[in-house]
Amino acid sequence: MKHKNALSKFAGFSLIEIMIAMLIVTILGSIAIPGFQRMILRAKQTEAQNNLRSIYTGQKLFFLTNGSYSNDLTKIDITLPPGDQTIYNYDLTISEDEQSYTVTAEGNLDSDGALDVWTIDQDNILKQIVDDIIEE
Numbered sequence: 663m664k665h666k667n668a669l670s671k672f673a674g675f676s677l678i679e680i681m682i683a684m685l686i687v688t689i690l691g692s693i694a695i696p697g698f699q700r701m702i703l704r705a706k707q708t709e710a711q712n713n714l715r716s717i718y719t720g721q722k723l724f725f726l727t728n729g730s731y732s733n734d735l736t737k738i739d740i741t742l743p744p745g746d747q748t749i750y751n752y753d754l755t756i757s758e759d760e761q762s763y764t765v766t767a768e769g770n771l772d773s774d775g776a777l778d779v780w781t782i783d784q785d786n787i788l789k790q791i792v793d794d795i796i797e798e
Contacts, residue, residue: 703771703795707778710750710767714782716740717752717765721784730760731784750778770794 720738721731732738733756742752750769757763767780771794778794 700795706749706769706771707780707790707795709748710769710778710780711788713742713748713750713752714765714767714780714788715786716742717754718782718784718786721763721765725784731756731763733760735765750780766791 717735717738717740720740724732724738733754735742735752735754742748748769749771750767753766753768755764755766762784764781764783768777770776771778774794776794777792779791780788781791782788
């Protein structure tokens with residue numbers, strides 16, 4: 663009997679203990695979630711960077727084969743994700759002599775008014791024009 667009474671003192675948690683545990687979990691979650699969301703946005707930017715580098719490589723191969731850059735992204739041997747599977751739109755601007763080009767990737771990462779804009783050119787210079795993560 664004494665043993666049973668000793669266990670009953672420690673059998674459950676009080677309401678205060680549960681509320682303190684929930685408060686700690688809430689505080690930790692509020693600290694971790696914004697960092698996690700920022701990491702997701704950076705991963706989306708990495709997708710655009712990798713696609714632009716693929717376009718650069720495809721354009722370089724096209725140039726070596728044909729002596730000029732392609733004025734159509736579908737003519738180079740790369741596969742970009744379809745429009746419904748990516749948040750970036752890719753636009754090619756080529757010079758009249760087809761010896762230089764710029765590809766621009768624009769996308770809205772977080773559904774605000776700012777666009778995330780990246781460019782790459784024939785010299786493999788990758789630039790971020792507007793950072794949608796900072797422009798919040």
